[in-house]
Amino acid sequence: MRGKFITLEGPEGSGKSTQAKMIIRRLAERGIEAITTREPGGTALGEEIRNILQHNQAGEAPCERAELLLFEASRNQLVEKVIRPHLEKGIWVICDRFMDSTTAYQGYGRGLPVQAVKAIHYFTVDGVVPDLTLLLDIEVSTGFERIAQRYLALGESADRFEQEERSFHEKVRAGYLKLANEEPERFRVINAAQEPEAVSSNIWKVIEEVLTEDR
Numbered sequence: 001m002r003g004k005f006i007t008l009e010g011p012e013g014s015g016k017s018t019q020a021k022m023i024i025r026r027l028a029e030r031g032i033e034a035i036t037t038r039e040p041g042g043t044a045l046g047e048e049i050r051n052i053l054q055h056n057q058a059g060e061a062p063c064e065r066a067e068l069l070l071f072e073a074s075r076n077q078l079v080e081k082v083i084r085p086h087l088e089k090g091i092w093v094i095c096d097r098f099m100d101s102t103t104a105y106q107g108y109g110r111g112l113p114v115q116a117v118k119a120i121h122y123f124t125v126d127g128v129v130p131d132l133t134l135l136l137d138i139e140v141s142t143g144f145e146r147i148a149q150r151y152l153a154l155g156e157s158a159d160r161f162e163q164e165e166r167s168f169h170e171k172v173r174a175g176y177l178k179l180a181n182e183e184p185e186r187f188r189v190i191n192a193a194q195e196p197e198a199v200s201s202n203i204w205k206v207i208e209e210v211l212t213e214d215r
């Protein structure tokens with residue numbers, strides 16, 4: 001049987017990376033083999049693209065449509081090298097950001113035409129669409145308070161997206177909620193403002209639904 005493909009979406013600091021690890025742990029307890037990966041990145045080529053996109057490694061910021069296409073290039077590589085082969089072997093894939101991030105950030109955030117952006121995703125993913133997308137919703141300010149603490153703890157600094165102004169991130173959050181509203185079958189909105197364990201158990205309830213339903 002094909003593995004399930006679950007994506008985690010949401011604004012900066014909403015807890016995607018934290019929850020991805022918790023999902024893997026709970027699946028392992030049930031004897032379900034799963035891997036986690038992230039976007040952009042997750043392959044050698046994808047990680048190179050990630051450095052260009054997030055840390056301006058090329059020395060100049062990509063133009064808006066170039067940015068979109070770099071994300072799509074990283075995504076296609078991840079789909080073909082990692083996601084599709086694992087799903088075909090029956091292994092679940094938990095992806096920290098996927099195509100909806102691009103719709104939210106480059107479409108709603110930057111203002112590129114959303115329908116065109118979505119059409120490009122379907123070309124890029126070539127049939128590998130998430131079975132379930134968990135939108136970790138949080139107030140922009142709460143998310144940023146969390147990542148400020150992460151910087152202190154890990155000595156990291158803000159990437160090119162995290163440096164965008166507040167209004168950009170508000171558009172991203174609203175865009176995500178719109179997407180969830182448009183595709184209620186695929187999306188579940190999770191209140192990410194609670195304690196990590198509470199968020200995790202809400203997520204697990206949704207995943208158990210997916211486990212029992214034959215989607």
Ligand SMILES: Nc1ncnc2c1ncn2[C@@H]1O[C@H](COP(=O)(O)OP(=O)(O)O)[C@@H](O)[C@H]1O
Binds near residue numbers: 012199
């Ligand atoms: N539910 C939560 N409540 C409080 N802090 C959290 C919660 N989930 C994650 N964090 C912390 O907030 C920061 C951002 O979480 P992270 O999982 O990296 O978010 P994201 O991957 O969505 O940017 C981390 O320092 C993490 O430990």
Ligand SMILES: [Mg+2]
Binds near residue numbers: 016017018096
């Ligand atoms: Mg993260």
